[in-house]
Amino acid sequence: MPVTFKTPVEIEKMRTAGRLAAEVLEMIEPHVVPGVTTDELDRRCHQYIVEHQQAVPAPLNYHGFPKSICTSINHVICHGIPNEKRLKEGDVVNVDITVIKDGFHGDTSMMFQVGNTSIKAQRLMATAYECLRLGIALVRPGARLGDIGWAIAQHAEARHYSVVREYCGHGIGRVFHEDPQVLHYGQPGTGYVLQAGMTFTIEPMINAGKRHVRLLPDGWTVVTKDHSLSAQWEHTVLVTAEGHEVLTARGNEDFKLPVEEFRYQAS
Ligand code: MF3
Ligand code: CO
Numbered sequence: 517m518p519v520t521f522k523t524p525v526e527i528e529k530m531r532t533a534g535r536l537a538a539e540v541l542e543m544i545e546p547h548v549v550p551g552v553t554t555d556e557l558d559r560r561c562h563q564y565i566v567e568h569q570q571a572v573p574a575p576l577n578y579h580g581f582p583k584s585i586c587t588s589i590n591h592v593i594c595h596g597i598p599n600e601k602r603l604k605e606g607d608v609v610n611v612d613i614t615v616i617k618d619g620f621h622g623d624t625s626m627m628f629q630v631g632n633t634s635i636k637a638q639r640l641m642a643t644a645y646e647c648l649r650l651g652i653a654l655v656r657p658g659a660r661l662g663d664i665g666w667a668i669a670q671h672a673e674a675r676h677y678s679v680v681r682e683y684c685g686h687g688i689g690r691v692f693h694e695d696p697q698v699l700h701y702g703q704p705g706t707g708y709v710l711q712a713g714m715t716f717t718i719e720p721m722i723n724a725g726k727r728h729v730r731l732l733p734d735g736w737t738v739v740t741k742d743h744s745l746s747a748q749w750e751h752t753v754l755v756t757a758e759g760h761e762v763l764t765a766r767g768n769e770d771f772k773l774p775v776e777e778f779r780y781q782a783s
């Protein structure tokens with residue numbers, strides 16, 4: 517899949533898809549509570565996307581994925597499949613939403629806390645969010661993907677966390693996963709040079725323990741090999757002449773704040 521540069525008309529469609537994906541996360545938030553099943557969350561999101569947004573949930577049947585969203589709980593890194601199990605107090609869960617509207621994709625995910633969670637889990641989630649914010653802050657024409665990956669990894673590793681290497685961010689547009697690959701580690705001054713009109717995701721997966729992954733026999737669910745907690749946040753970003761625009765920003769996120777100044781809010 518080549519890198520694609522979006523025209524002004526295509527950028528407007530990416531804005532719409534991104535906004536819809538963000539709105540699904542805002543809609544589902546009050547439903548992520550102890551006792552709810554991830555199947556129920558999946559059904560709600562599916563119905564909202566199809567009926568209210570008149571859009572398409574991209575994961576459903578994507579390479580055979582059986583559901584409309586991904587729900588990744590605790591030591592699950594990504595691509596968790598919604599099922600009949602109930603969320604319990606203290607769980608942390610990533611909900612990953614991708615919608616297709618008018619032919620274009622918007623892809624975003626965030627962590628939710630189920631009731632009260634441990635300080636350990638909260639610190640991990642906060643750091644993963646900071647990693648995403650640091651990466652986004654570097655996006656501008658002329659920046660290199662190695663700069664972004666390096667910034668993310670050094671922030672996580674300074675806190676003695678590890679960065680998952682087997683899965684990465686990606687170009688996105690008419691195609692769900694296109695070039696470039698956006699690694700969450702790397703060397704400054706290396707890698708693809710960003711240009712205005714590119715759209716891609718940044719979606720760091722940060723583990724409390726070691727970085728190694730294991731794929732479960734269902735062929736989708738990716739877990740930490742050492743069963744340590746993992747956290748992930750994802751946005752779809754547009755490279756603009758001036759810097760960047762976060763296409764999947766939620767209403768309560770302020771990307772104008774300098775990265776050093778913002779504080780992660782628990783909910
Ligand atoms: N939304 C995921 C991503 O961020 C991809 C999910 S693919 C699926 O790239 F098939 F697992 F849904
Ligand atoms: Co993605």
Ligand code: CO
Nearest residue numbers: 612623624750
């Ligand atoms: Co995603």
